[in-house]
Amino acid sequence: MAAATHARADTAPGRDADVVVADATEADLPAVVALDERITGVVRREFWSHIDAQRAAGNILTVLVAKREGKLIGYAMGEVRAWPVRAPACGWIYAIGVEKGHRLQRAASTLMTELVARFKAQGCNAVRTIIDVDDHLLMSFLRSQGMTAGPFVELEMPIEQDHR
Amino acid sequence: MKLQQATRYAIWATIELAARPKEQVRAQELAETYAISQNHLVRVLHALTRAGIVSSARGPGGGFTFCGNAKRLTLFDIISLFETGWPGNEVDNVQSGNPLAGELGRVLNEVDRITQATLRSVTVQTIINNARRAGRTPAAAYLPKAS
Numbered sequence: 001m002a003a004a005t006h007a008r009a010d011t012a013p014g015r016d017a018d019v020v021v022a023d024a025t026e027a028d029l030p031a032v033v034a035l036d037e038r039i040t041g042v043v044r045r046e047f048w049s050h051i052d053a054q055r056a057a058g059n060i061l062t063v064l065v066a067k068r069e070g071k072l073i074g075y076a077m078g079e080v081r082a083w084p085v086r087a088p089a090c091g092w093i094y095a096i097g098v099e100k101g102h103r104l105q106r107a108a109s110t111l112m113t114e115l116v117a118r119f120k121a122q123g124c125n126a127v128r129t130i131i132d133v134d135d136h137l138l139m140s141f142l143r144s145q146g147m148t149a150g151p152f153v154e155l156e157m158p159i160e161q162d163h164r
Numbered sequence: 165m166k167l168q169q170a171t172r173y174a175i176w177a178t179i180e181l182a183a184r185p186k187e188q189v190r191a192q193e194l195a196e197t198y199a200i201s202q203n204h205l206v207r208v209l210h211a212l213t214r215a216g217i218v219s220s221a222r223g224p225g226g227g228f229t230f231c232g233n234a235k236r237l238t239l240f241d242i243i244s245l246f247e248t249g250w251p252g253n254e255v256d257n258v259q260s261g262n263p264l265a266g267e268l269g270r271v272l273n274e275v276d277r278i279t280q281a282t283l284r285s286v287t288v289q290t291i292i293n294n295a296r297r298a299g300r301t302p303a304a305a306y307l308p309k310a311s
Contacts, residue, residue, distance in 0.1 A: 104235075133277060139285035140238070146297060149282070 019107045021114050024063040024075065031072040032065060039097040047095075054079065062118045066098065066107045074098035076111040080122045085152070091119025093129040096138075112145050130154055165279065171246040173200060173208040178242055181218055181230035182288045183295075188227035208246075215245055234292065240283035 024032060033048050054061045059079055066074035076096040082089045093115065098108045116127055128150060131138050167175075176198050181189055191209055195202035209228050212218045217232045243250070 133281045136281060136284040139281060140287060140290070143285050144235075144287065144290045144293065146294065148294075 019066050019068050019073070019105070019110055021064055021066045021074075021107075021110050024065045028065050028072060032063070032075045035072060035075060035099060036095065036097060038099070050094075051077070060122065062115060064111055064114055066111050068102065068107070073102040074107045074111055076115045078115050078119070078127075080119060080124055083128070087126075087152075089124065090126040090128050091116065091122070091124040093127060093142075096141075108141055109145065126150075167243065168246060169204065170208050170211075171243055173198075173205050174212055174242050174246055175239065176200075177205065177209060177228070178212060178217055178230065178232075178237070179288055179291050181228055182232070182234040182237075183292045185230060185234075188221055188225060188229055190227040194228075211245065212242075217242070232288070234289040235287055237288045238284050239286045239288075239291075240280065242288075243283060 029048065029051070033043075033045060036048070037043050051061055051063060059081070061079045062077065064076045065072050066076075074097060076093070078091055078093045078095075080089055080091050093112075096108060096111055096115070098111075119127055127147070129142065129147070131142070177194055180194060180197065181187075191202055191206050194209075195205045198205075209218060209220070213220050213228070217230070217237065218228045219231045220226070220228050
C-alpha cells in the first residue's frame with residue numbers, strides 16, 4: 001500500500017484544511033457508496049461491487065479515499081486495462097468525486113494526482129475516462145488537470161430486444 | 165469553428181489579462197502583443213467591461229484589469245457575449261416532419277452539443293495553466309503562426 005498523500009487547501013481560511021488521500025479499506029466502502037449517491041444522485045451498488053469482481057479476477061483496481069479530520073470527503077477509482085483498439089494499456093478513471101462544501105480545496109486534485117501516480121507506476125503513459133457530455137462541472141475539473149479530448153469518440157446505438 | 169473577429173479578440177484579451185492578475189494593461193500593449201487593430205480591441209474591451217469580466221481605469225498608469233473568476237469563466241461565457249444566434253438550434257428542423265431534415269438536424273445538434281460541452285468546460289484558468297505546462301506564455305500560445 002502506498003503512503004498517504006497530503007494536501008493543504010489554499011482557500012477557506014480558518015478551516016482545518018488538511019486532506020489525506022490513501023487506499024480505501026473495506027470499512028470505507030459504505031461511506032464511499034453513500035457519497036457517490038449524494039454526488040451522482042444514483043445508487044450504484046452494482047458499480048461499486050465491481051471492485052470485488054475485478055479484484056477476484058486478479059486486476060489491480062485502485063480505490064482511493066480523501067479524508068479530512070477522519071471524515072471521508074472524496075473518492076477516486078480506476079485501473080489499468082487494455083484498450084480494445086490499436087492503443088496500449090492505459091489508466092482508466094472510473095469515478096472521482098468530492099463532497100459539496102469540500103470542493104475547490106484541492107481534494108480532487110490530490111486524488112487525481114495520486115491516481116495518475118499509481119498508473120504511472122504500472123507503466124502507463126496515458127490516462128483516459130468517459131464522462132457524460134453534459135456533465136460540464138466534472139469535465140471542467142478533468143480539463144483543469146490537463147486532460148483534453150483524445151483521438152477516440154464514443155459511438156453507440158440502442159439494441160431493441162425481441163419481446164415474445 | 166469560425167468565430168467572429170470580435171470574439172477572437174475578446175478571448176485573447178480575457179486570457180492575457182487573466183494571466184496578469186491585478187495588472188493594469190493598456191489597450192495599445194494588448195493590440196501590439198497580438199498584432200491586431202487597437203480600435204477594434206477597445207470596443208471589445210468595453211463590451212467585456214460591461215459584462216463585468218474586466219475593469220478599466222483612466223489616466224496615466226490606467227488600463228484594463230481582469231476582474232472575473234478565471235476558475236469559473238469559460239470560453240462559452242465569452243463567446244456567447246459576441247456570437248448572436250449561436251449555437252445553432254435545429255429543433256425546428258427535427259420537428260418539421262421531414263425525415264431528411266430531421267436527421268440532418270439531429271446530426272447538427274450532435275455537433276452543437278459536443279462543441280458546447282467543450283467550450284463550457286474549458287475555463288480561462290485552464291487555458292492559462294495548460295499554456296504554462298506547455299512552456300508557452302498566453303500571448304505566444306495564441307499568436308498566429310508565421311507563414
